[in-house]
Amino acid sequence: MRHPFGESISDFVISVGSDNAAILTPNATLTGWSDKESGTQYALAVDSSGTAMDQWVSDSNGHPSQPAYAPDEVLAMWVSANGGPRVLMLCSDLADLVTADASAVAQLQAQLSAHLSAVNPHAVKFSDLADASPSTPLNGQVWAWDSTAQKYKLVNAGTGSGGSFNNAGGNVITIPNGDYTTQAMKIILPAGDRTSTNAPNTFSIFWNAGTDSVPNLQETWRLNEYGEQRLQPSAPNRVASRTKQYNGSQTANLEEWTDFSNNVLASVGPTGAMRAPNLGTLFTFSVTGSVSAATGKHRIYNDCGTALTIRAVRASVGTAPAGSALTVDVNKNGSTIFSTQTNRPTIAAGSNTAKAPAINTTSIADGEYFTVDVDAVGSTTAGSDLTVQILAY
Secondary structure, eight states: OOOEESOSTTOOOEEEOGGGOEEEOTTOEEEEESSSSSSOBOOOBSSTTOOBOSOEEBOTTSSBSSOEEOSTTOOEEEEEETTOOEEEEEOTTHHHHHHHHHHHHHHHHHHHHHHHHSSSSSOOOGGGSTTBOOOOOOTTEEEEEETTTTEEEEEEOSOSTTOOOOOTTOOOOOOOTTOOSOOSOOOOOOSSOOOSTTOOOSEEEEEESSOSSSOOEEEEEEEOTTSOEEEOOSSTTSOSOOOOOSTTOOOSOSEEEEOTTOOEEEEEOTTSOEEOGGGOEEEEEEEEEEOOOBOOOOOEEOOSSSOEEEEEEEEEEEEOOBSSOEEEEEEETTEESOSSGGGSOEEOTTOSEEEOSOOSOOEEOTTOEEEEEEEEOOSSBOOEEEEEEEEEO
């Protein structure tokens, strides 16, 4: 909020005249500053909306010709006339601000007095309440609602050695609808090395292989002392972990392993197919002896039962071409996967291998097939013993 300056009866520009007489100074240029001697000059405005003021001057009587509005929340500033010494000037509405603050303080004082005069406003103990059953609490006990007695009672909460928390009805944490910032639960582990034999797990789930009277607890799931997940089956014939497909219509991956930026390194697809660089399918074509340009007739089908992503295409020869390059093309169902033909694997003269710099068609469905064309060979030496490998997973 901007506040006005220069409307007070004391806001006049005074100069020293002859015989050291004080005289009113008309047409003086006024500037506002944040400090008496240094600081920054304020950008003044003609109104509270911030409309810039070209110049702030005194009128014929030495009084500011119009009020000037300082930047937001400035209540006092140092004013200089014609570049002379600076004098502290208070905003014209300071009295109104003080009156408003005094009224607010009075209201708060009245509310505080009413609160303090209430009967025992803060000293009521939980055990003093009508719906609580008082008793001497033990270490680690908490208040819990007993629906039979219709009272709160002290129960063991599990803190301390050997404690446990029995919650027969389950526990529900409800975040208010529309609250997308509140976290249901956060567990912060202490800093430092927790690998000692006494470091407890962060969280554990046990299966009771015995009975209630003679328990035989077997740990099946836990977050270790660093919060890392650990699983083990409860019996040799049981599955430790199962990820179930969504209602038979899964489209996203069932499982993913990613780098720190969530780029997928390996995954289990919606049909259970595993995708990983070390599990790739290598489709291979080869020509023994000297190579000649020809349209590929040999087909290799994708029989993996799922679509694959084409990751790389490489061509290699035992004898390098000479005079010009050897170029191959890869087709899927008879159409090139290199709509940009400059992306085809091209073995330069004198070289033995080349990898496609980019692949335009990157998927091959189950039941589709590859063929390979030789589009060009070396002009002096064609090149011999060609192998074309297509990596997909």
